[in-house]
Each structure stands twice: as structure tokens, then as C-alpha cells.
Amino acid sequence: MGRLAREVAVIGIGQTRFDEHWNTTFRELGIEAGYRAMEDAGISSRMIDALYLGNMSAGLFLDQEHISSMIAEVVGLTEGQVPSTRVEAAGASGGLAFRQAILDVASGLNDIVVVGGAEKMSDVPSSVATEFIAAGADQAWEGLFGATMPSLFALMARKHMHDYRTTREQIGMVAVKNHRNGSMNPLAQFQREITLDMVLNAPPVAEPLGVFDCAPASDGAAAVVLCDLKTAKDLSEKPIKVIGTGQGSDSLSISNRPDITSMRATKAAANRAYEMAGVKPKDIQVAEVHDSYTISEIISLEDLSFFEKGDGGPATERGDTSLNSLISVNTSGGLKARGHPLGATGIAQITEIVQQLRGDCGERQVRDARFGLAQNLGGTGGTAVVHILEVV
Amino acid sequence: MAVARHWRQQDQRYNLAGTRCGVCGGHFFPRRLMCPVCHRKSIGKLERFLFSGRGKIESFTIVHDPMTGYDLQVPYIIAYIALEEGDHVLGQIVDCDSSEVEMGREVEMVFRKLSEEGKSGTIQYGYKFRLI
Numbered sequence: 001m002g003r004l005a006r007e008v009a010v011i012g013i014g015q016t017r018f019d020e021h022w023n024t025t026f027r028e029l030g031i032e033a034g035y036r037a038m039e040d041a042g043i044s045s046r047m048i049d050a051l052y053l054g055n056m057s058a059g060l061f062l063d064q065e066h067i068s069s070m071i072a073e074v075v076g077l078t079e080g081q082v083p084s085t086r087v088e089a090a091g092a093s094g095g096l097a098f099r100q101a102i103l104d105v106a107s108g109l110n111d112i113v114v115v116g117g118a119e120k121m122s123d124v125p126s127s128v129a130t131e132f133i134a135a136g137a138d139q140a141w142e143g144l145f146g147a148t149m150p151s152l153f154a155l156m157a158r159k160h161m162h163d164y165r166t167t168r169e170q171i172g173m174v175a176v177k178n179h180r181n182g183s184m185n186p187l188a189q190f191q192r193e194i195t196l197d198m199v200l201n202a203p204p205v206a207e208p209l210g211v212f213d214c215a216p217a218s219d220g221a222a223a224v225v226l227c228d229l230k231t232a233k234d235l236s237e238k239p240i241k242v243i244g245t246g247q248g249s250d251s252l253s254i255s256n257r258p259d260i261t262s263m264r265a266t267k268a269a270a271n272r273a274y275e276m277a278g279v280k281p282k283d284i285q286v287a288e289v290h291d292s293y294t295i296s297e298i299i300s301l302e303d304l305s306f307f308e309k310g311d312g313g314p315a316t317e318r319g320d321t322s323l324n325s326l327i328s329v330n331t332s333g334g335l336k337a338r339g340h341p342l343g344a345t346g347i348a349q350i351t352e353i354v355q356q357l358r359g360d361c362g363e364r365q366v367r368d369a370r371f372g373l374a375q376n377l378g379g380t381g382g383t384a385v386v387h388i389l390e391v392v
Numbered sequence: 393m394a395v396a397r398h399w400r401q402q403d404q405r406y407n408l409a410g411t412r413c414g415v416c417g418g419h420f421f422p423r424r425l426m427c428p429v430c431h432r433k434s435i436g437k438l439e440r441f442l443f444s445g446r447g448k449i450e451s452f453t454i455v456h457d458p459m460t461g462y463d464l465q466v467p468y469i470i471a472y473i474a475l476e477e478g479d480h481v482l483g484q485i486v487d488c489d490s491s492e493v494e495m496g497r498e499v500e501m502v503f504r505k506l507s508e509e510g511k512s513g514t515i516q517y518g519y520k521f522r523l524i
Contacts, residue, residue, distance in 0.1 A: 130460070131460045147482060150457065158453065206470075207454040255472070255480040
């Protein structure tokens with residue numbers, strides 16, 4: 001276990017701004033991200049061997065399933081009957097689609113593959129979006145009792161505060177840091193800084209979490225072009241190699257896990273990715289972690305072994321996760337500020353890491369970034385995907 | 393959720409009835425079709441297991457931004473409860489003010505209305521918990 005049969009690299013990235021795109025359709029978002037990625041890679045549609053799409057729920061949000069065919073059609077890939085596959089794992093749909101594309105290229109079946117992620121959430125009222133997002137948790141044993149997605153993370157937050165003395169302020173500082181990073185990202189949904197007071201005094205959503213502890217509902221798409229390393233070196237001056245991929249699953253409901261202050265799926269995915277990559281957590285300079293809720297970033301910092309168990313909160317307070325400190329976490333603004341169009345998130349994490357490793361991030365650039373990591377979660381941690389990338 | 397889906401879960405929701413594995417003796421809630429420890433060996437050896445309904449609060453939250461259909465209950469309390477048999481379950485805490493709920497408080501199961509599908513739709517019943 002633990003080796004790719006062929007080395008794989010990213011040669012192109014593209015992302016729409018994440019926002020409430022009232023005037024833009026799902027199809028248009030997909031096209032924009034896809035063509036930006038292809039333009040960045042310098043490839044034409046005819047060179048694409050396969051397409052993968054991460055999308056949580058076009059069925060619920062848009063009454064449209066079978067978007068693999070829809071997107072293949074709108075980007076002009078159906079004339080060649082290019083195989084197109086949709087991948088779903090709630091908020092981890094994008095990360096998982098990226099992984100499927102890697103496995104496809106690594107297997108030798110295809111050489112150049114485009115992988116996109118997209119979600120359109122603003123067409124439904126926010127209360128309905130709350131309900132659809134909760135479909136990523138256990139509808140029969142959590143949702144029926146009135147449990148929303150933020151309420152499940154609130155349970156984790158209170159237990160983490162109780163067991164490890166994590167403070168409400170430390171949890172809130174995640175949002176402050178990610179908004180600061182988001183203010184430097186022109187594609188982020190929120191590009192304004194916020195203060196800790198604003199986080200702590202925001203209207204409650206599910207106590208102890210408030211509005212500023214939750215990633216927004218967003219519209220957006222992101223895409224990357226992947227190929228085998230040999231082709232990558234022919235086509236690109238700055239290919240970014242995928243050196244580790246790991247995935248883990250856990251129970252759909254948090255009740256069937258031994259501990260809700262940690263996510264076993266993240267730990268397993270991370271360990272598999274670190275082992276494949278041959279790197280240690282301390283080797284990583286830049287990481288995009290899944291802060292769908294502020295507490296999720298703190299738990300993930302621990303599960304990814306960047307910090308000891310219980311030190312996620314203090315580390316955030318010390319500034320160890322701020323830009324150009326010990327490890328720069330969520331330089332894009334994270335899900336909190338960049339926005340969280342569910343299926344697009346996992347791909348947007350990859351575009352940020354690639355941009356960082358290329359040195360193209362401008363004022364939010366991490367100095368001497370060589371290894372980058374992305375961690376994408378589905379629901380409360382029923383799925384976790386971790387990728388590690390390196391400058392070639 | 394479809395009416396038939398609620399109907400199939402009535403025994404578990406009305407009685408807090410889970411599963412006991414006849415091979416390893418482990419118990420689980422909700423009901424399992426296969427023991428996650430014994431796997432295939434457990435098939436045909438699983439029996440209905442009734443939980444006492446007593447437990448303690450290991451974590452809780454007060455929900456202000458509800459699921460659709462739960463608007464009238466706001467704010468409501470959801471707790472992560474360790475049953476005295478060792479398994480965990482999620483449920484609402486009722487019959488108290490939210491300020492009374494604390495980590496470690498003991499609770500017991502009560503039978504309540506959970507939700508209803510519109511004015512003329514079906515009503516779902518099941519377990520909630522109250523402080524002891």
C-alpha cells in the first residue's frame with residue numbers, strides 16, 4: 001500500500017470568485033473555472049482525456065442530477081464523448097474528485113485529466129440551505145432530532161473546551177486570522193478583516209458557535225488540470241507534483257465515534273498521505289484545512305499532527321498558524337472567508353496550494369514554500385481527504 | 393424523509409431499542425445489521441437490546457438557527473449523551489431552562505413529538521431526554 005504507479009502533477013488551476021452569484025448559472029461558473037484552468041495549463045479541449053467533478057448536491061440545490069453529462073456538454077467535451085464522472089462526499093466532494101483524477105492518471109489509463117468542483121447554493125433561502133447542508137450528516141439519527149451541521153460542530157466545540165480547556169476566544173481567533181488572509185485574496189467571498197469582538201458578539205447559531213464561526217453558503221467553481229509528470233514537464237514550466245494522497249472514512253453520525261474532539265478519518269487520511277509523501281508534519285510550510293466551522297480548524301490542526309492534542313487553540317492564540325509563522329494555515333481565507341461552495345472547496349484548496357508553491361500569491365505569499373497540504377472534510381468527518389504537493 | 397422510512401424506525405425511536413451481538417456481547421444504537429467487531433460471524437446472532445434510557449450529558453448546544461420545521465422550538469437544546477450502557481446517542485433536552493443544562497448532568501429518556509410534516513402531514517414521535 002501507499003505508492004502511485006505513475007507520478008502525477010498539476011499544470012493548471014482556475015477559480016471563479018466565491019460569492020453569491022445572483023446573475024450567474026451553475027453552468028457558467030463551471031465553464032469559467034474550467035477554461036481558466038485550461039488557459040493556465042496552455043492546453044486545448046481536444047487534449048483532455050477525462051473529466052471529474054466534485055459536487056455535493058445539485059440535486060437538492062438545483063433539482064438537477066447527472067451534472068457529469070451537463071458540464072461535459074457545456075465545456076464542449078461531448079463531441080469526443082470524453083468520460084465525465086461526478087464524485088460526491090458532502091463537503092469533501094472536491095477533494096475526493098481530485099483524488100479520483102490522480103488515481104486515473106497514476107494508473108496509466110489517461111494522461112491529461114481536468115478535475116472541477118462546483119456548487120450553487122444561493123438559489124435557495126438560507127433556512128433551506130441549512131437543511132440541505134445537514135444532509136451531509138445523519139438525517140435519521142441526527143437531523144430528525146433537529147441537529148443542524150453547525151450544532152454538531154458546536155457539540156465538538158464544547159467538549160473540546162471542556163476536555164482541553166480550549167477557550168472561546170481561541171476558537172474565535174480562527175475566524176479573525178482567516179478573514180485577515182481572505183482580505184488579501186481577490187477571489188475570496190469576504191475580503192474584510194473582522195475583530196475578535198465581532199466574532200464573540202455575533203448572533204448565536206448553535207452555542208457556543210455564532211455567525212462568524214460558520215463558513216458561508218456560496219456559489220463558485222474551481223478546476224485544476226492534472227497529468228503524468230513526463231507530460232507535465234513538456235507542457236509546463238512550473239508543474240507542482242502530487243506526492244501524497246490519503247483518504248479515510250468514519251461513521252456518518254458523531255454518536256458512533258469514540259471521541260468527538262478528534263476526527264479519525266482525518267488522522268488516517270493524513271497518516272496515509274504523509275507516508276506516501278515521505279514527509280513529516282513539520283516539513284509542511286502551507287496548509288489549507290477544512291474550517292467549515294472555526295472549531296473544525298482547531299481539531300484539524302491536531303489531527304494533522306501540526307500540533308499536540310489540545311494545543312490547537314493555544315497554537316492559534318500564539319499566532320503559530322498565521323501567515324509566515326510556524327505553519328501558514330488557510331492563506332486563501334479558508335472556508336470561512338474564501339467561501340464554501342461545498343463541492344468546489346476541495347478543488348479551491350488545491351488551487352491555493354499550487355499558487356503558493358508556484359510563488360504566485362502576492363501579498364499573502366508564504367516565504368520559501370516547498371511542501372503544501374490540503375485537508376478536505378465531508379460532513380462532521382465521515383470522509384476526510386488529505387493531499388500533499390511539492391514544487392518540482 | 394418518507395413516511396415509510398419513519399415507520400421502519402419506530403421501534404428504535406419509541407423504545408431506544410438497539411442491538412446486542414450474541415457473539416461478543418457488544419451493544420449498539422441504533423440497530424445494526426452486522427456487528428462492527430465480529431462482522432460476518434455475527435449474522436443471525438444479533439438480538440434486540442433495550443437501553444435503560446438513562447445517561448449523562450457529555451456535550452450540549454443551544455440551537456438558534458434551526459432546521460426547517462423546527463422554528464417553533466427555537467431555542468432548543470441538543471445533547472451528546474453517554475448512555476449508562478456505554479453507547480452514545482444524540483437527543484434534545486426538554487422540560488428545563490437552557491441555563492440548567494450542564495456538562496455531566498444525568499438525564500433520562502422521555503417519549504415526545506419530534507416533528508410534523510405540515511398541518512395535515514404525519515407526526516413523528518420518539519425519544520428526547522430530561523434532566524434527572
